[in-house]
Amino acid sequence: MTSVFDGTPFDIDTRPSVLDQFTADETGRLGRRPRGIAYAAGLDDVLAVVGWARDTRTPLITRGAGTSLEGHLLARGDELILDLSQANSILDLAPADFTATVQPGVTRTRLNAAAAEFGLQFTVDPGADASLGGMAATNASGTTGVRYGGMRANVPALQAVFADGRVARLGRAVRKSSSGYDLKDLVIGSAGTLAVITELTVRLHPIPEWLRSLRISFPTVREAVAAAVELLGLAVPVSRLEFVDAASMAAVNAFRGSGYAETPALFIDLEAASSAAADADEREIQRVCRAYHADGIEVARTHTERHTLWEDRHQLFLALKARSPRHRFLVTDTAVPYSRIADAVGTATRLGAELGLDISVAGHIGDGNVHVVVPYTDTTLPTALRFSDEVVRHALAVGGTASGEHGIGLTKKKYLRAEHGPAVDIMTTIKQALDPHGLLNPGKILDA
Template sequence: MLEIDTRPVVLDQFTVDETGRAGRRPRGVVYPVTVDDVVTVVDWAREHRTPLIARGAGTSLEGHLLARGDELILDFTQADKILDISPGDFTATVQPGVSRTRLNAAAAEFGLQFTVDPGADASLGGMAATNASGTTTVRYGGMRANVLALQAVFADGTVTRIGRAVRKSSSGYDLKDLLIGSAGTLGIITELTVKLHPIPEWIHSLRISFPTVADAVDTAVEMLGAALPVSRLELVDAPSMAAINMFRGTAYAETPALFIDIESGSSAAVAANEQEIGRIAAAHDAIEVVTARTHGDRHALWEDRHNLYFAVKASNPGCRFMITDTAVPYSRIAGAVETATRLGAELGLNITVAGHIGDGNVHTIVPYTESEYEAAQRFSDLVVRHALEVGGTATGEHGIGLAKKKYLREEHGAAVDLMAAVKRALDPLGLLNPGKVLDVNPGNPLPNGS
């Protein structure tokens, strides 16, 4: 058995998540390096009836990683080898602790990139466990679209390889995608083979300001309908732009804006697409269109967008932060943003709204003090229920974790019972990340108190 670290100073690091949500001290922490290490821990946990939580970089936002009792943490930060990069196959095979920026640095030597970009420097195993997506999803898809195969250790200690390193397959049930997004509740991912994509020769980035959110959304939807080669398409509201200005020292118009990347194989093509985007934006009353063409200018523009969360934190000292991540149909995006803005004002909250508008994902960042906690919870609940009412989802990319379990049956109905059946079949003792996604215990026939 690997050594279990039980020092309080270490365990305390695992009692809060990125948003300040609190859990309990875990029983201890182990640091597996190989799949054999994981099997050893799983066998010990099964023998001693000790629950397990697999953890990577710890960037989860929905309480996936918080201990609630006597769990043992498997910290995969030392399982961080890039095992293979195959340029001819456009694939890479990695251990779960490899971060996306490390993989991208290694892949860039071959003119390739790993495209899933959730903003944080997350680990690949954690990104698969939560089915992460982000700014590039509009073109390249999230983790489910970019993981070809994986290796996992199940609750009985079995090591299984799932999927094949090919771009498509019709063979058998798709168990790989079942594990992706399961938050470590069905199996522990110990290796991944992921897609790599060529780095485009020509990329232009644009920031376009608009009078209203509706103008920005209408422009985005028209761009997508015109089949323009957009690889990033982000919406940022006026308060977000104000926070960015204060944090980054910029002087942007403090109005709703789109942040856009367009890609092409030639300078003429990317210029033509840029011109078409400008035409569409002008038809929707764009205030300003700014283009970044050099690598440095593009990097600076996207640093502004990626630093939004830190900008909002800096503007609200002493606050904790609640982040929602609903996703809605394209036709409902403007309404979702307007609803969030109205609810924030009604509840006296200083919210900001942004989102991966290219895939309908709407984020709100809610700063709150202790006295505002109930209002923040009320806001989050109303925003989620609005998304469900208009045909959307409670979580577009952060996952269910602890925070969103109460919406699962409302969104999925009787399918929740099928999910519970799968959980019991693969983890009959309920040892893998218990209480996350579903409340399923060996003696409880129905999940979530249904």
Template sequence: MTLAFDGLPLEIDTRPAVLDQFTVDETGRPGSRPRGVVYPADHDQVLAVVRWARDSKTPLIARGAGTSLEGHLLARGDEVILDLSQANSILDISPTDFTATVQPGVTRTRLNTAAAEFGLQFTVDPGADASLGGMAATNASGTTTVRYGGMRANVLALQAVFADGTAARLGRAVRKSSSGYDLKDLLIGSAGTLGIITELTVRLHPIPEWIHSLRISFPTVAETVDAAVEILGMSLPVSRLELVDAPSMAAINAFRGTSYPESPALFIDTESSSAAAVTADEQEIQRIALTHGAVDIATARSFGERHALWEDRHNLYFAVKSCNPGRRFLITDTAVPFSQIATTVDTTARLGDEFGLHVTIAGHIGDGNVHTIVPYTESETQAAAQFSDRVVRHALGVGGTATGEHGIGLAKKKYLRAEHGPAVDLMTAIKRTLDPNGLLNPDKILDA
């Protein structure tokens, strides 16, 4: 079907077989079939669709690669999906400014391929080949956050379309500014509920000349966490610092055919500009690990060795899926202060046992982010939901957050007031000001 959006003819796909592809999220959580899907290719087409939606009072859900995990992209049934995967041009790479300007559908892998020609990289790594617009909308982070920060630290400027059919550029392509309210950061993490991002200028970083990777096994989670905190306290230049628990290592062994110690482990990258410096840092990390009872240390220095080591970590979800055929999977995350990481991991494991669930726990320990994968059968659906609720409430109780990086979608908005208190009223006021008719990703983050 072709509709004229603000004078621009665009196809809106209403075929049931296509719409059905938008009824579940990455975890299998179900939603309703949307009314249609439209594929704008640039800012002007997005603007035209939003103006049509404003005039027709049609809700919109902006979507990128679709890797969100908390129900951000699920429809109630009356929305049109604004699929931005075709808005995928790299508009500029400026090696002297260390920036790239892209459309929202560009994926991080594609940007990194282009930036590598200049010896540069885009560093935010959520573990999926997500789109840059979606990553900004959810304030994505990941394995490299400990050194380079998440999306909020790496987006310098953006262009957005708002529910009233206007557009604005927010932020400037400079490293610092004290000019006016920081509206750019208001949109980052808003999950498309305040505006639709149509262009981003992001930071690029030099690709380090020397990187060493380590996998270090420990007897207990407490010793693993203590070693990680000491490594951070020594200001060692680690760019990745990941925690994987014993059941996770067992799943990796089964999936990859390896025979690693099935005990808690750290996966670490340290990087420097010289071979001597990176070797010295690696030796210091090993020294710290041994003082905390490390039982096995594996090092990887060549590109191939490092790639293989990190493939183990990046394939954890697929390893758990392989070990649990025919099951559904709940993937949840919280973030807690460093002092509470060991307690949180132990509590999560204990709650898994209490509910009869075989959970695996991993996390971006460098920023206190704890992830849990919960395989469950249909009969265990309620137990999995209760387990997740208890894990989140524990995190809130020790001064943490309901979600470190997955965001507040349908699944976790019930915790918003417990975490933020009266500040939720301020969030509601902002939403009503920018989207008074509730057209942008309705019922996500806040109730309509």
């Protein structure tokens, strides 16, 4: 590694070939070359980098696995990247407390491999093998959110370094607390704009004894969504409830070599305490879905069958990218009340057709989370942005949110005031109080 900075107590990589790897995110959105890359393996390294950045007024972007989709990690000027991927130790695994304490660079699959030895799992599953620090920074959710919630529900405590160098432990590793302001949840979802997360205590949950997975096809989007909403109102222990449209299923077939019906579908997981209970719940799910004209039901009972079924869902974004080579991708992730899900999906589908865009709609429908993937080129970018504006404005108009799980980053901050009103001024006050020089991930969430 080479450094062009004098007096730094740490190495900074400034090789152009390395910096170029940090100029785009997963969607292909482009930024500038950062000033350099500093790697941290623990708290002392983070303190050194944050202290130097404060003394030299150098803006800082904290990065983990780099799977963010809203431009959180892109340099806009002369930022230094603080890479925490090497801070990847599992510090403590406490089965009796159903918790694990980890450094921020630990990925969810690595934690799950360790927890599985005790019959436990970390349940937040955004699809990508993201780092837990990054997942906390964006308040990630995912396929299991319908039962287990997102990161705020699954991180009872964390340690963070603030811009002035203070180190604070926020929250406690207990089931609940009513002690003081909830600063922990303020940092979660702040995308590195308020502090650098250096340690997390996360909740673990028992791996269910009996699991069933189902892929169910429907003639129309509206029937698939209606079936999903009815399932949410029943006592069936559904832990995953995902929607994909016909275009998404066609992309999966092309990418995975499968031969599924290219119609709207639900992907469902149910958890049960016994084989008999699993059988009964499966019958109830099938009954509801057939009432909405389900025309294809596949049930996966073994681990191998379930893994294959969910890989189709998890690799959807890769399938969509393969279907549209030489494109970049705009990904919306609005969330709306359950009663408005069908309208949100229908609005996106109609707008895509009107604007001539090759969109695909999917989402964590159990959370009301509607994702639309829009391939675009330089020529079609203005149309894609117009589409995104219309989709977000519809979500806000019906009481939803501009971002259900990806966060605000660069691309969604223009909607903040429409969603939150004067509360944006309070957010700005908090940012200025904790980071008066605007050094932590500047220009993300709020304007610099």
